[in-house]
Amino acid sequence: DSLELSEAIRLNQVGYLPEGAKVAILLSEESVDGFFVWDVVEKAVVFEAKAKELEMETLSGQRAWRLDFSALSESGTYEIGVPGLGKSYPFEIGENVFGNLAGASLKAFYFQRASVDIPREFGGTWARSMGHPDTLVRIHPSAASATRPSGTLVSAPRGWYDAGDYNKYVVNSGITVGTLLSLYEAYPAFFAKQRLNIPESGDGVPDILVEIAWNLYWMLAMQDPMDGGVYHKLTTARFEGLDLEPREAVNQRYLVQKSTAATLDFAAVMAQAARVYKAFSPEDAIGYQKAAEKAWSWALEHPEVYYRQNELNDAFDPDISTGAYGDQNLDDEWVWAAAELFVSSHNLNYWEVLQRAELDYRLPSWNQVKWLGFYSLIRHEKSLPQIPAEWMSTLKINLVTAAKSYQNGAQSHVWLSPMGAEPKDFIWGSNAVAANQGILLLEAYRLNGEDGFLQGARANLDYILGRNATGYSYVTGFGSKTPLHPHHRLAVSRQDLPPLPGFLVGGPNPSQQDGCDYASKVPDESYVDDACSYASNEIAINWNAAFAYLVNAIQATEEL
Ligand code: G3I
Ligand code: 9MR
Structure with missing residues (x-):
């Protein structure tokens, strides 16, 4: 109890589920004998064991010890103590130990919303005024077409800010929405109960889907209604200042060049959304499916429109220096889009594309989306007897x-x-x-x-x-x-x-x-x-x- 906090004890600072492995790692050049687990509420030692030296060192050459307390399964709030060395940060053991964090990781998307006030009722301390109405977005010369010449104003509100910046990029939105829709599809019963306290909550649609719909609304506006092609991004020419609130970040925003990557990612997401929202908002679902098919057709006609920001800047003004998300290999985007369209439509044209795919495993990232599609095929295997x-x-x-x-x-x-x-x-x-x-x-x-x-x-x-x-x-x-x-x-x-x-x-x-x-x-x-x-x-x-x-x-x- 009188031990000082030691940062040498590394553990899951949120906590551990009651059953299964519970391990902390201690960094120490000195030999370590035992450790104990202290119940912070009961003020008692509830577990003791030996530390076990690891054969490996850290990448920076530190000696490390394994503190295994998997056998402790009682719910509570604890600290790990190492006599003579110190104690850990507190942590919990419990069945719902990740419940709040799970909700917060999704509520984060609500905080990223563009084009809307975040009122105190839903944002708490982080209430703020809206920014980026995005109703007057200019067609950048790189995106000019007969029906939308350079300078045309287009409305594309809502969506989530990409990251630390305030721009909205279709490619990265694609993997984001795909990942979240797959999460819902894999665990629907869990999301039937989860509440995020967001404005549109409580009308029978799971909150996770309500939040995703905020971004789908924006994504739909990124498709040129004339030809089905999808603009790569909605962005200011340069990044806004780091210390600006949304309402203060008011530089002109542009729709920049259509790209095959954005169009295929869009097709994948819309096709997946079509089947997921069918039960909740059938009309939206039909719109998503149509948008997906139209995007797919555009991609077939324009299979190699890459986003290359340097080349774009050589040809057009103003220069664009924000996130590029410039992927030069689209094999995986074709597979993802074909997979989602196939699952949602059972149309064998998409299966023909899938049939040619290499099936090797690739960890997903914004520029490697093949397995988003393969996870979906596996998830829906039972309804795909054609495969x-x-x-x-x-x-x-x-x-x-x-x-x-x-x-x-x-x-x-x-x-x-x-x-x-x-x-x-x-x-x-x-x-x-x-x-x-x-x-x-x-x-x-x-x-x-x-x-x-x-x-x-x-x-x-x-x-x-x-x-x-x-x-x-x-x-x-x-x-x-x-x-x-x-x-x-x-x-x-x-x-x-x-x-x-x-x-x-x-x-x-x-x-x-x-x-x-x-x-x-x-x-x-x-x-x-x-x-x-x-x-x-x-x-x-x-x-x-x-x-x-x-x-x-x-x-x-x-x-x-
Ligand atoms: O593709 C090469 C690979 O061949 C090579 O082996 C590897 C070696 O490091 O680099 C790979 O390229 C990297 C690329 O990501 C793909 O992973 C680049 O080095 C790396 O600089 C690049 O980082 C991206 C970064 O933007 C800069 O473009 C991040 O993945 C991407 O998440 C990040 O995204 C930004 C947006 O542009 C703007 N908004 C914020 C967002 C998050 O930081
Ligand atoms: O804030 C930008 C961040 O979102 C991007 O990931 C990053 C890389 O593209 O760029 C940041 O913006 C910086 C810019 O690239 C260079 N000048 C400083 C900017 C940060 O304020």
Whole structure:
């Protein structure tokens, strides 16, 4: 009880579910004997065990010890104590330990809404005035067409801000919405009950779907009604100042060039939305399906319209310097769109495209969306008798094999999570790599019920929430040591408030493209909680979607 706090004890700062693995990692060059778990409320030691030295060292060469208290399953609030060394941050054990976090990870999307006030009733401390009505968006010369010449004003309101910036990008919106719709499709019973306290709540539609519809409304307006092509993004020419509130960020916004990537991602999302919303708003569902088919037709006619921002700037004014999301390989976008359209329509034309696809596993990211489509095929397998059993079984074997290899990776390094086994995991947005690995493991668990896959997914949640090389719980507002200065305009412009809660920051990224002042270059330590750092400390909707999937699915699985 009299021990001082020690940051050398790394653990999930939110907590652990009652059954299953509960492990903390202690960094210590000195030999460690035992540890204990202290019940903060009862003021009593409730568990004692030996620390076990790990064979591996951290990437920066520190000695590490495994503190395993899996046998403790009683609900409560605890701290870990190591005699002579210190105590951990507090954490909980309980059946609903991730319930609030699961909700907050989705409520975060509400805070990202463009074109609307966030009133106190729903935003609490983070109430704010609306910004970006987006009713007078200008057609950029790169997007000019006969019916919409350069300078034409188009209305494309609502949607979510992409990230720390205020722009809206179709490609990144695509994977975000696809991930969230799949989360709903995988665990509908859980979402029938979950409440997010958002304005349109309570009319029989699950809140997660209500929130997603806010973004679908905007996405529909990104399609040119004349030809079905989809504009790549809605953006200011340059990023707005970092300290501007939405209402103060008033530079002209543009619709920029149509692209095949945006159009295919749009087709995928709209096709998935068509089947998901059918039961709740049949008219919207019909509109989504039509939009998807129209987009697909445009893509067939324009299969190679890439978004290349430098070339665009050579040809048109004003120059555009905001997020590019410029993907130069669209094989995976075709597969994703074809898969979602096939699941929703059963039209064999789409199956022909799928048939030609390579079935190798690829971890999803904004520029690699193939397995969003394959997860959907697997999820809907029973309603797709047209697919040959052998093809389907190869797909599932590839999924399980990939999951197995991530699961094995967890034994190879100090943090005992699938995340971090490979240095290549540490890219811009590495925390979303962890989340997407977790999603894969959960998909594998759904396929064959092997407990190791579920434990692997949970280990990545442990990693994200504090059992890692920096000791941060990487989600704003959840945990004891958590980002206070995210690269998030909504937060930077309101220094009087704590950062908005429920946001996953990008995480360790040794490329350090922002040139900020990092304390370490070691891949898993290369993170700085400074608003300067867009390469390690920004927030983004695609990352939050993957995280929301992970934490909601883990909580949902516990409640099944
Ligand atoms: O594709 C190459 C790969 O071949 C190479 O091996 C690897 C080595 O690092 O780099 C890969 O390219 C990276 C690319 O992402 C794809 O992963 C680039 O280095 C990296 O700089 C790039 O980062 C992207 C970043 O924008 C800069 O363009 C992030 O993924 C992306 O999440 C981020 O998105 C931004 C938006 O542009 C603007 N809004 C905020 C958002 C989040 O930061
Ligand atoms: O705020 C921008 C962030 O959303 C992007 O991810 C990042 C990389 O494209 O760029 C940030 O904007 C910075 C710009 O690139 C360079 N000048 C400083 C800007 C931050 O205020």
